[in-house]
Amino acid sequence: MMFYLTTLNLSRFFTKEAPVLGKDEVNPHTLAVVEGWKHSDYLCRNYVLNGLSDDLFPVYRTLETTKKVWEALKYKYRTQDAGVKKFIVGMFLHFKMVDDKSIDNQVQELEVMFRGIHAEGIVVSKSFQAAAIIEKLPQAGKTSKITPNINERK
Secondary structure, three states: HHHEEEEEHHHHHHOOOOOOHHHHHHHHHHHHHHHHHHHHHHHHHHHHHOOOOOOOOOHOOEEEEEHHHHHHHHHHHHHHHHHHHHHHHHHHHHHOOOOOOOOHHHHHHHHHHHHHHHHHOOOOOHHHHHHHHHOOOHHHHHHHOOOOOOOHOO
C-alpha cells in the first residue's frame, strides 16, 4: 500500500498533519492549498480503506485522516506481530523432548520452530540451536554422546 501511494505522490499523508490556517492567512491561495490537501488526503485515506478486508473497513472508516488510519493500522499490526513472536518463542521455551517419540522427529519439530523464529526476524546462532537441542533431549539422550548437526538437516 505504501509503495502504491508513494507512486501516486500521496505518501506524505501518512506522516504529516493538514495545514492549519491562521486568522490572518485567509486568502484565496491559502484556502486553495488547504482544500487541495483535504481532497488529496481524502483520496489517500480511501485508497487505504479500500485495501482493507470487509471486516476491517467499518472499524477504520470512522478515522478522519489518512495519518490517523495509518497509525491505527500500524499499532494493530505491530502489536499482533509482537504477539506472534511471543507465541513462537513461548512454544520453543516450553518444548520438551520425550522418550516415547523418536529423537529425529522431535529434532525436526525444534528445527521448524527455529525456522519460525528466524522468519520473525529473531537471530539465533547455530551454536545456541545445537545447545538448545542437547538441553531439550530426554535424560537418557543427554548422557549419551549425541551431537546433533543442524547443518546436515537443511
